[in-house]
Amino acid sequence: MSDWSERRVRVGDDEITLLEAGSGKPLLVFHDELGPTSWQRWHGELAKTRRLIMPLIPGFKGERIGWIRSVRDLAAVYSHVLRQERLAPIDVLGFSLGGWIAAEMLAANPGQFGKAALVAPFGIKPSEGFIMDFFPMAAADYVKHSVADVEAVEGFATLYGPASPEQYENWEDARTECARLAWEPYMHNQSLEGLLRGVSDVPVLLFWGEKDAILPESAVQAYLRSISGSRVHIFKECGHRPEVEHPQEFLAALNRFFA
Numbered sequence: 499m500s501d502w503s504e505r506r507v508r509v510g511d512d513e514i515t516l517l518e519a520g521s522g523k524p525l526l527v528f529h530d531e532l533g534p535t536s537w538q539r540w541h542g543e544l545a546k547t548r549r550l551i552m553p554l555i556p557g558f559k560g561e562r563i564g565w566i567r568s569v570r571d572l573a574a575v576y577s578h579v580l581r582q583e584r585l586a587p588i589d590v591l592g593f594s595l596g597g598w599i600a601a602e603m604l605a606a607n608p609g610q611f612g613k614a615a616l617v618a619p620f621g622i623k624p625s626e627g628f629i630m631d632f633f634p635m636a637a638a639d640y641v642k643h644s645v646a647d648v649e650a651v652e653g654f655a656t657l658y659g660p661a662s663p664e665q666y667e668n669w670e671d672a673r674t675e676c677a678r679l680a681w682e683p684y685m686h687n688q689s690l691e692g693l694l695r696g697v698s699d700v701p702v703l704l705f706w707g708e709k710d711a712i713l714p715e716s717a718v719q720a721y722l723r724s725i726s727g728s729r730v731h732i733f734k735e736c737g738h739r740p741e742v743e744h745p746q747e748f749l750a751a752l753n754r755f756f757a
Contacts, residue, residue, distance in 0.1 A: 501537040502537075510578075512556070512563045514553055515559070515560060517550075517552040520549050523547075523548055523549065525548040525591060525756075526551050526580070528592040529593060531594055531632065533554070536657060536658060538653075544749070553579065556572075558668070558672045559671065568680075569599055569680055569687065570687060571679075573599050573606065577606065590603075591615045592616050593618070597617055600614055600619070601622075605690060605694050613755065615704075617705040617706075620685040622686055622691045626714060626716040628714065629684060633677065638669075641657060646707065646711075651742055691724050695725075697726065698727070704728060705731050707732070707733045708732055709735065710737050733748075
């Protein structure tokens with residue numbers, strides 16, 4: 499993570515770690531359920547014109563905040579950070595679990611966001627299919643399931659950095675914290691779909707790969723039905739990670755949306 503600078507902000511009696519890179523208009527970025535990936539092409543391109551601000555979920559690296567017991571609790575903490583740092587309204591980009599965090603914040607207070615881009619977001623129970631359970635398998639196998647074709651993804655082997663004992667430890671820390679926040683019901687909030695129906699006047703773009711083995715299309719369709727005026731960009735020959743499987747298309751669509 500050498501391309502990020504790191505700082506800590508206090509929220510009440512607790513600390514939140516923020517990773518930051520680039521300069522320009524702030525862009526809030528929420529990482530996925532396994533933590534931040536290594537520095538990717540999309541990071542570098544966005545950082546040329548945007549100040550990327552990525553909070554690390556407590557417990558993924560560093561100390562857990564014990565009273566945070568749900569994704570909604572975590573979303574409330576991040577809303578506090580935005581107020582404290584005077585960042586709202588801010589554009590947001592959320593991946594998978596991070597998309598769910600952004601959606602909870604959007605449902606609670608749409609005014610804290612300018613625009614929201616959600617990449618294969620968890621948070622709503624699919625009406626058909628299911629969100630892949632990553633607890634019974636090795637984290638490395640889950641990462642492989644996240645792309646449509648491992649061999650076609652440049653730099654896939656180093657997606658989360660070197661396959662070191664430290665990396666495997668980080669994954670297990672992340673999975674332990676996910677179990678605390680989103681075990682039952684698994685990776686969704688039963689009331690989120692209804693709460694999102696009250697959201698308006700915030701442009702929302704969803705990203706989804708047509709070969710996503712982790713999140714079924716019905717979950718994305720539920721988001722489209724719930725958020726008035728939202729739309730979806732679907733990637734061909736793509737799994738759960740359009741930002742690494744089709745980075746040029748991903749960046750082009752994202753830049754058009756945030757322009």
